[in-house]
Each structure stands twice: as C-alpha cells, then as structure tokens.
Amino acid sequence: MNSRFCPKCGKEAKHFIHGFCIDCYLEDHPELVYIPDRIEVDSCTQCLRIRVKGKWISGREENIKELITSKIKTDISSPDISISFHDETPKGAIYRVDVRGKIEGEPVEYEKYVEIVYNRKVCDICAKKGSTYYEALVQLRPKSKEVDIKRMREAFRFLRNENRAIIAEDRKAEIFRFENAKNGIDIFFGSQRAAKIALQRLSQKYDVSIKETYTLVGIDKKTGKRRYTVTYSVRL
Numbered sequence: 001m002n003s004r005f006c007p008k009c010g011k012e013a014k015h016f017i018h019g020f021c022i023d024c025y026l027e028d029h030p031e032l033v034y035i036p037d038r039i040e041v042d043s044c045t046q047c048l049r050i051r052v053k054g055k056w057i058s059g060r061e062e063n064i065k066e067l068i069t070s071k072i073k074t075d076i077s078s079p080d081i082s083i084s085f086h087d088e089t090p091k092g093a094i095y096r097v098d099v100r101g102k103i104e105g106e107p108v109e110y111e112k113y114v115e116i117v118y119n120r121k122v123c124d125i126c127a128k129k130g131s132t133y134y135e136a137l138v139q140l141r142p143k144s145k146e147v148d149i150k151r152m153r154e155a156f157r158f159l160r161n162e163n164r165a166i167i168a169e170d171r172k173a174e175i176f177r178f179e180n181a182k183n184g185i186d187i188f189f190g191s192q193r194a195a196k197i198a199l200q201r202l203s204q205k206y207d208v209s210i211k212e213t214y215t216l217v218g219i220d221k222k223t224g225k226r227r228y229t230v231t232y233s234v235r236l
Helices: 022-028 061-071 124-129 149-167 192-205
Strands: 038-044 050-052 055-057 077-089 092-103 106-121 136-141 175-181 184-189 209-219 226-235
Touching: 022 106, 038 061, 050 061, 061 077, 061 092, 061 106, 077 106, 124 175, 136 149, 136 192, 149 175, 149 184, 149 192, 184 192, 192 226
Parallel strands: 038 106, 136 226
Antiparallel strands: 038 050, 050 055, 077 092, 092 106, 136 184, 175 184, 209 226
C-alpha cells in the first residue's frame, strides 16, 4: 500500500481512517478509547488491602490491574488490553496501559500511563483489631489439674491453623488477639461463625466439652438489632 500524508498533522502513513492517520483519528475521537489519567483508591495502612465497590480486597497487583481495566471504556473492535507496572510514586504507582484493536478493519494501538493514588485509611477489620472489639471468646481450659499447659497451646495452634482456611472466605474470621490466662488461653475471634466452625473441628480431634454463654453488648447502629458476644468455655 502506497504511503500518503495526513491532512491534519502532515505525517506520512500507510494506514488511514476516513482520510486521517490513525493517531489523528484517535485524537479527534476520544470516545473510542477512554483511559483515566488518575485513579484514586482507599488503601488500608495496616493490611494494605484496597477498597473496591465498598469491599476491602487484597492490594496485590492483579487486583490493581482489574481496577484499572474496569475504568477503561472502548468502542474499538476486538480490544486487547494489557497493563503493566511502570514506576512507584510518593502516593502510589504508575501503570502503563496498552489497548490494541481495530477500527474499520485497520489495526490501532493506544498507549497511556495511569496514576494510581492511594488514600491512606484503616479498614473496618483492622480498626476492630486495634480496639477491644470481638464477637466470640474461646476460653481454653484443662478438665483437670493433670492436663498440661502444653496441651492448651497445642489446641490453640490447631484452632489457629484451622481458622486460616475460614479467613479465605470471611476476613472477619481472623483471630483478633489472644491472651494467656490462668491455666489456659483466651482467644478472641472477629466472627462467631468462624469460632463455631473452628471449635467443631477441634471437637473432632480432641475429647472436649463446650459451654456457650451469650452476653448483650449493645445495639447495631445499622440494623437496629441487639448485638451479642458469645463465650465458649472449652475444657479438654
């Protein structure tokens, strides 16, 4: 195909769309590919999660790229979007975005650098972990004086390891903190459901007796429902 000159920029080109070179055509039709210059996102200073659509998710690069992709709008045919990390900034990072596709059969390529700006926050879970908040308290205690404290620690490690699988589905399931108590260990869970599941698994491994006690601690401001904590007294 013979080269021609673009009537707008004067550059020589082999591919034209409606008489203009591809670069000028894209410049005159910004609606074909929209990529924001800057994206602001809340980021937790403690766990480094980011808030997307009201949910705190992992801040790993894969999720950042998905966030950028969700902000891109394009009307070109068969778009192929690739995103790569470019550089760090004092407030975040720069990512390179490449969009390839076709307009009226002609191949086009669009490149832009997007700035990610992190708004430093503390997510709900980390805020609760830093306070006295908890939903369930598991009190590990021996059934008799003959039971060694080492058994309590073994049971605690088992609960903690089992709980890690639950956290993958519900981050509230985290063990917020634990404390050594007389003849045992107190374990504070962020989720009653998580504590219950972990104890069910503990009872499959150890010969334990479990007693539940519920305590009214207030009213949920969002739902207006009463809020309870549960204490599990576990003897093994």
